[in-house]
Amino acid sequence: MIQSVTRALEVLDTIAHAGGAASLGEIAARTGLKTTTAHNILRTLQDTGYIRRRPGDMRYHLGDRILNLARVVGDDDALRRRLRPVLEEMAARTFETVFLAVPSGDEVYFLDAIESPRTLRASSQRGERLPMAGSAIGLLFLAFLPALRRRMFEVHAHRIGPGIEAEIEVIAARGLALDRENWLPGLSCVAVPWRDDGEIRAGFGLAGPSSRLTATRLGETAQIMRELAAVAGDTA
Structure with missing residues (x-):
């Protein structure tokens, strides 16, 4: 076995066994690693997105990358069932095509x-996949x-057009x-995030003809979507 990988x-x-978050001291004690060794491993895992820190919290949390992997091998149907009522309410209140998407x-x-x-109307895209930098909801996840x-910027830079970084900052x-x-x-289109226990796990989107979805109407629908998303989780 490769020792660094095992550690x-x-x-x-x-x-994970600490409930998804643990301090440096707890991690070192439970793994039997020296504090400096544990810290170096944690720094690498943080740089690669497998763990993360939260403002004002000294603990290390499982990061979006490992949560994404867990979702991929987990039960998408459970998430779909949980958020379907929110999607239905969005459709009923906006009369536009709405969708639920996740990073995969x-x-x-x-x-x-x-x-x-x-x-x-815009057509349904259920079951489809799109490049992350090719849609409003993809840019939302990147933001x-x-x-x-x-x-994306390290491995798929050739897929990213000019101005994307500035747009991500605006989002x-x-x-x-x-x-x-x-x-x-x-x-x-408009897309809003959905958070579960403080982590962005999915996004809600809405799409329709620009002749109907004016800038004012997009703002109105965005507010509706954010309010409804809050019903199913923490979207602050």
């Missing part, structure tokens, strides 16, 4: 969708998942993603 896995296992590796995976009853963003500051015909002519 890193022991650290992750310790954090380096792509966006559309878990669920409800099409608008209107004749002129709020630092490890994913670093990987992070605004707390949601807006797309006025950037992805497809005549189509406008």
Whole structure:
């Protein structure tokens, strides 16, 4: 066995068995590692997105990258069932096509969708995958998942067009993603994050014709979506 890999896995296992968060002292004591060794391993895991720190919290938490892996091998149906009522309410209140998506590796995976009853509408993308940098909800994930963003810029830089970094910064500051015909002519979209225990695990999106989804209407629908998302989790 490779000792460094074994130690890193022991650290992750310790954090998981501590409920998803543990201090440096706890990790060193439970793994039998020296504090300096444990700290070096934790720093590497943090840099690669497998663990993270939260403001004002000295503990180390499981990061978005490992939570994403857990979701991929877990039960997507459970998440779909949990958030389906929220999606239905969004559809009922906006009359536009709405969808639920999650990060899946380096792509966006559309878990669920409800099409608008209107004749002129965006189509459902349920079951489809898109490049992370190719949609409003993908940019939303890049804005709020630092490890994913670093990987995209390091490994897939050739897929990322000019101006994406600036757009991601705007999304992070605004707390949601807006797309006025950037992805497809005549189509406008809005995407808001959904957090579970402080971690962004999914996103809700809405899409429709730009002739109907004016800038004012996009703002109104974004507020509706943020309020409804709060019903199912912490979206602060």
